[in-house]
Every structure is written in C-alpha cells, then in structure tokens.
Amino acid sequence: MELGSTVVAVRSERVLLGDQVRPAVIVIKDGKIHQILSDSDFSGGEVLDVGDSVVMPGIVDCHVHVNEPGRVSWEGFWTATRAAAAGGVTTIVDMPLNSIPPTTTVGNFQEKLHEAKGKCFVDTAFWGGVIPDNQLELRPMIQAGVAGFKCFLIHSGVEEFPHVTERDLHTAMAQLQGTGSVLLSRPDVMEMEAIRTVTKLCLQYQVRCHIVHLSSADPLELIQEARRAGAPLTVETTHHYLSLCAEDIPAGATQFKCCPPIRGSANQVNGRGGSADG
Structure with missing residues (x-):
C-alpha cells in the first residue's frame, strides 16, 4: 500500500502489536513508523482508516522458488510477488535453482536481475548457489549482492544444479571464510x-x-x-x-x-x- 503525501497515520480496529490484536493508530513520519497510539491519543492530520483489515509487520519469506527465467510456467516474478503482497509478505528471497540458468555465477545472477526488473511487487533478494567447481564465483556474487548461498548434498531434482561433495564444501567454505555470508544446506x-x-x-x-x-x-x-x-x-x-x-x-x-x-x-x-x- 502506497500512502499519499498528505496521509500521516493509518487506523485499524485490528493492529497486531506483539502478541495482541487491538485498535490502534500508526503514525507515519518520513515514510517510517513514528508512533503507535490509541485513537483517543491521536490528533491532527489525514488518517487512512482501513476498518477491521489487519495491520501487521510485513513478513519476510526467505525460502521462495520463483523459477524465472526458464520455468515461468512453474512460477514467475509477476505472480510470485503479487501473491506475496496479497498474503502480507513484503520481502522474498529467491532460491538459486529451478530457474534456467541457476544463480551460480555472476553472469547468471545478472540475467536473473534483468528478468525480475519491473515485475516485482515486493522487495526481492536472491540466494546464490554452490555447485561443484564454482568456488571462484562466490565472492563476486557476494559483491554483486546475493544474500548467501544454498547447496544440496544429494541430487537437487534438476540437472543444472548438481549436488556437492564434502570436498566441494571444504572449497566453498574456504572461499566464504571471513565474508559474513551464509551457506544453506539441504x-x-x-x-x-x-x-x-x-x-x-x-x-x-x-x-x-x-x-x-x-x-x-x-x-x-x-x-x-x-x-x-x-x-x-x-x-x-x-x-x-x-x-x-x-x-x-x-x-x-x-x-x-x-x-x-x-x-x-x-x-x-x-x-x-x-x-x-x-
């Protein structure tokens, strides 16, 4: 929901605050939540009243397979991020496999970014992939902006994303050491x-x-x-x-x-x- 420049607060009968749902007014300043008040404590400014629609923190879904490019019939950015927004998910992190090509090189990552441009309705981040012999791509992918890396210890289910051995893990972790990145293992x-x-x-x-x-x-x-x-x-x-x-x-x-x-x-x-x- 994009607020107009004159709206300074959002009112709802059902605002999720901690483990409670109750009426509240959320005061917005410079595009950020400034205060959360009761209706009686709020005064001044245009209010967007959403009735009994739930107002809650946006959900981050860090495990999403968007599959674009290459397998858009499974899911693409346009449908995946619209569905996320409808369900209260404001950020997704796309997994590196099922798309063709997979996000295992900087070049493939740039292709993924190009495909996503103009199709995302929520914030979108990306995991990179660790596969055999792509260790020299890992640090460049970190610099290009991937959130971290995923690998498989058995067949991933798709031929273009092969699983790694213990030797591959040693090589990958040596590259990731000291970067602060994260390796996801299935x-x-x-x-x-x-x-x-x-x-x-x-x-x-x-x-x-x-x-x-x-x-x-x-x-x-x-x-x-x-x-x-x-x-x-x-x-x-x-x-x-x-x-x-x-x-x-x-x-x-x-x-x-x-x-x-x-x-x-x-x-x-x-x-x-x-x-x-x-």
Missing part, C-alpha cells in the same frame, strides 16, 4: 550423516551455516552440541513436518509429496524434547 534422506558433515565444517571454518527444511528430529542433539561448541549454525523446519504424520497419509495422495518426506508420528514426539533456535 540434507538428504540420511539427514544425520549429512548434518554431521555440515556441523563439522561449520565449526572448522566458522562460516555461518543454515540447515533448511529439517524433517527428522534425530539430528537435533547433534545440532545443539555443535552450537554449544561455538558453531554459527541455525536450522529451520516447515509446518508439514510438525503437523502431518506418515501414518495418516492415504496411499497415492500426491498432495502430500515433499522432499524430505513426511515422517512418522514418533518423529514429532521425539522432536518436542528439544529445539535448535532456528
């Missing part, structure tokens, strides 16, 4: 062994690492131990690993298909015993 079905490799290298190189869409509770203790030892390591999961159980999924129900797959109910019970500060 563990394979043997999540414990994949995460064991990542935690070891994270400690060795002190490069920020982030495990994406963890599905198994088993590696949580390993992750916590690495963090206690000083590894700059974080982890994320997704709602379907927390709310769905393999035992409840009917045979052939492809709407539940994901990678890694939905785990059994015991996995959720085991996961409640600890957290890893995602």
Whole structure:
C-alpha cells in the first residue's frame, strides 16, 4: 500500500502489536513508523482508516522458488510477488535453482536481475548457489549482492544444479571464510550423516551455516552440541513436518509429496524434547 503525501497515520480496529490484536493508530513520519497510539491519543492530520483489515509487520519469506527465467510456467516474478503482497509478505528471497540458468555465477545472477526488473511487487533478494567447481564465483556474487548461498548434498531434482561433495564444501567454505555470508544446506534422506558433515565444517571454518527444511528430529542433539561448541549454525523446519504424520497419509495422495518426506508420528514426539533456535 502506497500512502499519499498528505496521509500521516493509518487506523485499524485490528493492529497486531506483539502478541495482541487491538485498535490502534500508526503514525507515519518520513515514510517510517513514528508512533503507535490509541485513537483517543491521536490528533491532527489525514488518517487512512482501513476498518477491521489487519495491520501487521510485513513478513519476510526467505525460502521462495520463483523459477524465472526458464520455468515461468512453474512460477514467475509477476505472480510470485503479487501473491506475496496479497498474503502480507513484503520481502522474498529467491532460491538459486529451478530457474534456467541457476544463480551460480555472476553472469547468471545478472540475467536473473534483468528478468525480475519491473515485475516485482515486493522487495526481492536472491540466494546464490554452490555447485561443484564454482568456488571462484562466490565472492563476486557476494559483491554483486546475493544474500548467501544454498547447496544440496544429494541430487537437487534438476540437472543444472548438481549436488556437492564434502570436498566441494571444504572449497566453498574456504572461499566464504571471513565474508559474513551464509551457506544453506539441504540434507538428504540420511539427514544425520549429512548434518554431521555440515556441523563439522561449520565449526572448522566458522562460516555461518543454515540447515533448511529439517524433517527428522534425530539430528537435533547433534545440532545443539555443535552450537554449544561455538558453531554459527541455525536450522529451520516447515509446518508439514510438525503437523502431518506418515501414518495418516492415504496411499497415492500426491498432495502430500515433499522432499524430505513426511515422517512418522514418533518423529514429532521425539522432536518436542528439544529445539535448535532456528
């Protein structure tokens, strides 16, 4: 929503403030939130009254596959960012694979930026990719503006984004050392062994690492131990690993298909015993 130059505040019956939803007036100054007041405390200036529409902080979705250029039929910037805006997401970070070419070189990144120009309805940032033998592209991509890097430890699902080996990770982390960038790793079905490799290298190189869409509770203790030892390591999961159980999924129900797959109910019970500060 773009406010006119004369609007100095937004009023809503439902403003999200901390863990409460209540009426409030948000005072705007120089394009930024200046004060949040009750209706009785506000005086002066034109107010945009949005009734009972929810006013809340914008959501940042840091795991989005836009797929443009190359696979726009899957999703493109025009549709992805319009959908984000409609859902209250004000910033997305695009993943480096599924587009053709993938964001694994500076040249490919520039092509991605060219395709996105004029099509984005929300702020958009980009992850770069680590694949075998592209280590000399990593620092130039940081300088060009990528938010960090993603790699796969098994087949990514697309041929143009090959997975890395432990040797490739050593090479990549040596390049990223001292840059402040972050490496995202998607563990394979043997999540414990994949995460064991990542935690070891994270400690060795002190490069920020982030495990994406963890599905198994088993590696949580390993992750916590690495963090206690000083590894700059974080982890994320997704709602379907927390709310769905393999035992409840009917045979052939492809709407539940994901990678890694939905785990059994015991996995959720085991996961409640600890957290890893995602």
